Amino acid sequence: MATNEDLFKKIISHAKEYGFVFPSSEIYDGLSAVYDYGPFGVELKNNIREYWWKSMVQYHENIVGIDAAIFMHPTVWKASGHVDAFSDPMIDNKDSKKRYRADVLIEDHIQKIEDKIQKEVDKAKQRFGETFDEKMYRETNPRVVENQGKIDSIKKRFYSSFGNNDLDDVKLLIEELGIVCPVSGTKNWTDVRQFNLMFSTQMGSVNEDANMIYLRPETAQGIFVNFLNVMKTARLKPPFGIAQTGKAFRNEIVARQFLFRMREFEQMEMQFFVKPGEEMEWYEYWKAERMKWHTSLGIPASKYRFHNHDKLAHYANAAADIEFEFPIGFKELEGIHSRTDFDLGSHQKFSGKKLQFFDQEKNEGYVPYVIETSIGLDRTFLAVLSHAYKEEKLEDGTERVVLGIPAILAPIKVAVLPLIKKDGLPEKAREIMDKLKYEFRCFYEEKDTIGRRYRRMDAIGTPYCITIDHQTLQDNTVTIRDRDTMLQDRIPMDAIPEIVRKKLTI
RNA sequence: GCGGUAGUAGCUCAGAUGGUAGAGCAUCAGCUUCCCAAGCUGAGGGUCGUGGGUUCGAUCCCCAUUUACCGCUCCA
Numbered sequence: 027m028a029t030n031e032d033l034f035k036k037i038i039s040h041a042k043e044y045g046f047v048f049p050s051s052e053i054y055d056g057l058s059a060v061y062d063y064g065p066f067g068v069e070l071k072n073n074i075r076e077y078w079w080k081s082m083v084q085y086h087e088n089i090v091g092i093d094a095a096i097f098m099h100p101t102v103w104k105a106s107g108h109v110d111a112f113s114d115p116m117i118d119n120k121d122s123k124k125r126y127r128a129d130v131l132i133e134d135h136i137q138k139i140e141d142k143i144q145k146e147v148d149k150a151k152q153r154f155g156e157t158f159d160e161k162m163y164r165e166t167n168p169r170v171v172e173n174q175g176k177i178d179s180i181k182k183r184f185y186s187s188f189g190n191n192d193l194d195d196v197k198l199l200i201e202e203l204g205i206v207c208p209v210s211g212t213k214n215w216t217d218v219r220q221f222n223l224m225f226s227t228q229m230g231s232v233n234e235d236a237n238m239i240y241l242r243p244e245t246a247q248g249i250f251v252n253f254l255n256v257m258k259t260a261r262l263k264p265p266f267g268i269a270q271t272g273k274a275f276r277n278e279i280v281a282r283q284f285l286f287r288m289r290e291f292e293q294m295e296m297q298f299f300v301k302p303g304e305e306m307e308w309y310e311y312w313k314a315e316r317m318k319w320h321t322s323l324g325i326p327a328s329k330y331r332f333h334n335h336d337k338l339a340h341y342a343n344a345a346a347d348i349e350f351e352f353p354i355g356f357k358e359l360e361g362i363h364s365r366t367d368f369d370l371g372s373h374q375k376f377s378g379k380k381l382q383f384f385d386q387e388k389n390e391g392y393v394p395y396v397i398e399t400s401i402g403l404d405r406t407f408l409a410v411l412s413h414a415y416k417e418e419k420l421e422d423g424t425e426r427v428v429l430g431i432p433a434i435l436a437p438i439k440v441a442v443l444p445l446i447k448k449d450g451l452p453e454k455a456r457e458i459m460d461k462l463k464y465e466f467r468c469f470y471e472e473k474d475t476i477g478r479r480y481r482r483m484d485a486i487g488t489p490y491c492i493t494i495d496h497q498t499l500q501d502n503t504v505t506i507r508d509r510d511t512m513l514q515d516r517i518p519m520d521a522i523p524e525i526v527r528k529k530l531t532i
Numbered sequence: 533g534c535g536g537u538a539g540u541a542g543c544u545c546a547g548a549u550g551g552u553a554g555a556g557c558a559u560c561a562g563c564u565u566c567c568c569a570a571g572c573u574g575a576g577g578g579u580c581g582u583g584g585g586u587u588c589g590a591u592c593c594c595c596a597u598u599u600a601c602c603g604c605u606c607c608a
Contacts, residue, residue: 035601043543043558055581055598108608116605118534126605223608243608279533279606287607339608358607424569446565477568484568493567505567512568 034353037415038284040427044486046070046411047285059281059289066486067407069437069467071292074406075271077434078294081319082269089267089296090260094248096273097229102247103240105376106369107340108224115193116279117200118216126207128196128218132184135205136177143173193218225275225289241275246398248272249297250369253381257299264383264394265308267298271403283354285408292403299383299394302367308397309344309364316362316399317348322532323432325413331356341368348401350409359409360401367393410435414487429487430510433529438488439466440526443479445495447472455494458504458519466526484509489529492522 041047046067050060063071083091103109115128146169151158164170180203187195197218206213225241242248249256249268256268271294281287300308313332321327328351335345344364349356370381370393382391414429433439442459444451452472459470469488471479476493483491491507498504498519505514506525517525 039543049599052599056600058599116533130606276607280604281607282601341608420568422568426569443567445567448565475566475569475571477566478570480567481569495567507568514567 030353030355033415034284034412036417037353037412040415040485041067041411046486059278059287061285061288061404066437070410070431070435070487071403071407073435073437074410075292075294075403077323078319078401078403078406079269079271081322082267082294082296086267088262088265089269089298090256090262091269092249092252092256093272094245094252094270096242096275097239098242098247098251100238100240101376102251102373103224103243105372106247106250107372108240108243115196115218117197117218128193128200129184131200131205132180132196132203135203136180139173139177143170146170223276223278225277243276244274244400245270245272245293245295246297246369246400249295250373250381250396253299253370253373254379257383265298265300265304267296269294269296271295285404286352286354286357288404293400294403294406295398295400297365298397298399300397302392302395305364305366305395305397306344309362312397312399313346313362316360316401320348320350320359323410323435324532325409325432329413330359333358339363341365350405352409353412357405358402359405360399363398363400365396365398367395369396370394426481426484428484428509431487431489432532433489434532436487436489437467438469438483438486439490439530440522441469441471441479441483441488441491443470443476443491443493444472445476445493449496450499451494451496454498458492458494458522462522462526465523480507480512490526492519 038047042049044066045064048062048064049056050062051057079091083089117126117128117131143164146167147160147163150163150167151160164174180199183199184196187193187199194217197215200215200218201213204213207215224243226238227241229237229239249270252268256262257266272292273290274293275290278287278289281289298308298312317330317332320330330351331349333347333349333356335342335347338345342363343366346362347358348360348362350359373379374381374393380391382393384391410431411429414431416428416430418426418428420426431437440462442455442462444455455470455472459468462468469483471482473479480491487509489509491509493505493507493514495505497516502519503516504519504522505516506522507514
């Protein structure tokens with residue numbers, strides 16, 4: 027029995043060996059945490075994207091799509107909060123060589139003081155019983171008041187120095203508070219350094235007034251800045267949604283775990299604009315709707331779970347992840363966030379343009395609230411792949427590796443295989459191939475024994491193999507082999523499209 | 533980014549106390565004509581991750597670098 031880590035490694039090698047995923051620039055040793063999709067990988071990826079797009083845009087009359095550029099006006103990232111919030115101040119302990127987020131160290135320190143207060147309060151509560159007035163106690167007990175004052179001044183100091191980008195003062199604060207490394211127990215700290223998670227480049231001539239441009243760290247902003255254009259031209263009114271798929275870039279300090287955390291990745295996002303006050307209803311609606319989408323792929327519901335956020339991002343008033351059980355454990359696949367009017371409101375402020383919907387009935391305008399569904403395409407790819415990967419021991423003692431990819435996502439839908447490459451069988455097979463290839467992604471192969479070709483198709487997850495044998499020449503029947511059962515049926519060749527089509531409906 | 537481990541053919545690996553490398557599978561060509569991988573014959577493919585140093589000579593020793601894995605850290 028392979029451990030899960032082994033399984034994950036096997037999936038990675040399988041992905042490479044069968045042309046799904048390659049390390050980027052591999053002949054130059056690769057580039058850390060960047061991957062390329064191969065001939066079968068790109069088919070699977072495209073199919074997932076298309077399946078998502080159809081279920082969002084095509085099946086919802088009030089959702090439309092856009093494709094925004096990766097480059098955006100620099101102010102977008104000020105308005106979104108990314109320039110300020112998207113960078114972490116890091117500090118290293120020179121003795122233990124451990125690295126920490128400076129703000130987390132300070133938060134932990136604050137938490138310790140808060141714990142102290144809580145202990146005090148709990149003790150008092152026990153002492154006074156029913157009559158205990160916690161609020162009053164907190165305001166009057168000298169020790170509690172003193173500690174609370176400490177917390178407030180630390181917070182004030184931290185926010186002001188961090189806000190002013192005065193990292194030296196953040197370090198000073200850490201030293202003054204006497205914060206020690208939990209591992210080494212020493213106060214031997216390096217300077218605080220900022221790691222901006224956004225990639226940047228210059229637009230225009232580098233010599234002349236070069237403008238710093240960021241590669242978008244999320245696709246969402248492309249939707250928000252187009253809110254007015256889309257609402258007007260598509261003549262929409264809330265509730266309505268805008269969907270987009272595309273690349274995003276994050277300069278992660280640690281990017282690892284194959285496709286799971288990459289520096290360049292693809293998101294599939296939909297921002298749903300609603301009337302303020304109705305956002306929680308829609309939040310719940312989209313949580314349920316998105317979970318339905320995942321399970322519609324035939325992957326068992328037990329592989330998924332919700333994870334509700336306790337700590338919310340600066341823009342959200344509710345947030346949940348849909349997590350998938352990868353071989354490396356349950357990990358985030360999709361986020362459903364209630365983003366309030368943070369983004370539109372902020373862009374309204376920074377741009378000076380009114381980003382509102384005007385309600386004719388009430389004769390007043392409002393900034394819509396936003397429910398976001400944001401799913402990682404590469405992560406979904408990895409989820410599908412890792413769930414599909416199976417090693418089977420067959421009755422005859424041989425083993426086979428099969429990808430049980432849902433037929434609708436399979437890179438190749440039909441393999442057309444002449445039993446042998448003479449006696450006119452290849453010609454007949456070509457004839458069938460030509461009839462099928464305009465509707466389905468097909469694969470023709472006449473090399474090697476038939477059994478070996480079946481196994482190759484199993485390894486890339488092809489749901490059906492059509493075999494042309496001598497009988498085909500007599501009566502135009504072929505055998506159709508099912509990937510999962512390995513069973514074959516003899517059918518008239520004209521019946522192939524209908525059978526395949528049926529398999530592709532969900 | 534820090535610490536640890538590792539990098540030999542597409543894959544899985546072998547190898548010598550330093551004398552410029554081998555197997556199986558895979559790939560390609562031909563034979564075989566077969567319904568569930570590994571039949572026969574032949575061929576191609578590696579400056580032993582990269583760069584530098586020590587040495588008469590380095591894939592092997594030393595340094596740097598890069599990539600992957602594990603741990604820490606991080607994931608708005």
